[in-house]
Amino acid sequence: xxxxxxxxxxxxxxxxxxxxxxxxxxxxxxxxxxxxxxxxxxxxxxxxxxxxxxxxxxxxxxxxxxxxxxxxxxxxxxxxxxxxxxxxxxxxxxxxxxxxxxxxxxxxxxxxxxxxxxxxxxxxxxxxxxxxxxxxxxxxxxxxxxxxxxxxxxxxxxxxxxxxxxxxxxxxxxxxxxxxxxxxxxxxxxxxxxxxxxxxxxxxxxxxxxxxxxxxxxxxxxxxxxxxxxxxxxxxxxxxxxxxxxxxxxxxxxxxxxxxxx
Numbered sequence: 001x002x003x004x005x006x007x008x009x010x011x012x013x014x015x016x017x018x019x020x021x022x023x024x025x026x027x028x029x030x031x032x033x034x035x036x037x038x039x040x041x042x043x044x045x046x047x048x049x050x051x052x053x054x055x056x057x058x059x060x061x062x063x064x065x066x067x068x069x070x071x072x073x074x075x076x077x078x079x080x081x082x083x084x085x086x087x088x089x090x091x092x093x094x095x096x097x098x099x100x101x102x103x104x105x106x107x108x109x110x111x112x113x114x115x116x117x118x119x120x121x122x123x124x125x126x127x128x129x130x131x132x133x134x135x136x137x138x139x140x141x142x143x144x145x146x147x148x149x150x151x152x153x154x155x156x157x158x159x160x161x162x163x164x165x166x167x168x169x170x171x172x173x174x175x176x177x178x179x180x181x182x183x184x185x186x187x188x189x190x191x192x193x194x195x196x197x198x199x200x201x202x203x204x205x206x207x208x209x210x211x212x213x214x215x216x217x218x219x220x221x222x223x224x225x226x227x228x229x230x231x232x233x234x235x236x237x238x239x240x241x242x243x244x245x246x247x248x249x250x251x252x253x254x255x256x257x258x259x260x261x262x
Contacts, residue, residue, distance in 0.1 A: 012080035017088030048181025121190035162242035199226035
């Protein structure tokens, strides 16, 4: 696991956690300069998903332990904010649940928090790993998926193209990713349980709820977290982050009680 730090070290720390099979720069590269106005920005680059390392993603628990160790060593175990994009929201939940470090504000970005039995998770991971590896290696979608995307209306295509860019579609920069890393990340996210009604003194959980995902996701946020701050947006999964950069930054700042006066 690697980390990349940006900005003024005297400012409050925000930790950015990428989504499933995403490169940290594809996921957060555009918002880092905007966040630097208010935060000291730290991007996590997971094992198996950084070209500077020859590693394999181990499991959600082992990667959480590495993130905890980094925060303990680098920031004395305390940070202002952790933002988890999609799968990254599971890491936010685990970090707060385990209580080894302190986070003032944990933000889940459209996270689905799916859980499955080990058997079902294995089947899903075995199905998805070769598809995702093919996409990452070639930098393009399978033909059947590309045909579906091309039939979407123009306004939806804008969103889909932005989401696909998180996976490096259009480049081959992710060709180094091993199938084991994809399988392990996909599988372990489905089988690593989050407690119900997670609560930590001095920590507020904020959920960016994309209402077009469905009502079941709000129910999951309320199941797993005690009194979460649900922030509703009439958008799709992580559309706020990929399509509305300044609005996303303003929401993050507001969660953390930061006013830029803009």
